[in-house]
Amino acid sequence: MNHISIICLGVRDMARSLAFYRDGLGFRTDCSEDTPRVVFFNTPGTKFELYPLDLLAQDISETAPPMPGGGFSGITLAHNVPRREQVDEVINLVRKAGGRVVKEPQAVFWGGYHAYFADPDGYFWEVAWGPNFAYDENGLLTKI
Numbered sequence: 001m002n003h004i005s006i007i008c009l010g011v012r013d014m015a016r017s018l019a020f021y022r023d024g025l026g027f028r029t030d031c032s033e034d035t036p037r038v039v040f041f042n043t044p045g046t047k048f049e050l051y052p053l054d055l056l057a058q059d060i061s062e063t064a065p066p067m068p069g070g071g072f073s074g075i076t077l078a079h080n081v082p083r084r085e086q087v088d089e090v091i092n093l094v095r096k097a098g099g100r101v102v103k104e105p106q107a108v109f110w111g112g113y114h115a116y117f118a119d120p121d122g123y124f125w126e127v128a129w130g131p132n133f134a135y136d137e138n139g140l141l142t143k144i
Contacts, residue, residue: 001079001090004046005141008126010053010074014039017050040144047141049078060102060116060124076116076124080141084113084129091115091127 011017015035021027027041027048037055041048053074057065060076081087087105094101094117102124103116114128134143
């Protein structure tokens, strides 16, 4: 588990954030919409993602979504895996290492399989497999 696949920022205003990163700073993306549900930027190695803050909090926990100021910073780190069963393997490793599983492995609306855990300092990580994810010869995520 020695790499970060995606850095996701929970944003309060998708249009404003997309305009800042895509239009203002020149981050490259295939997204041409101004208010997409989610956007991924084509950065080398680690991918960069924007996702609505409230939806990101609900994705971690539908019953008790964490919110900024309440222990959730609005940022998650992601570790993507090439095989579905690796999500379970990583979560088992997290349990053994003393991490807190906050969302058990499960299928998600976009066709993948994922889980969330918190590290000892409370930083949230998503572990995810996707049917369209592709990796290069170095194990770096090249397609989402």
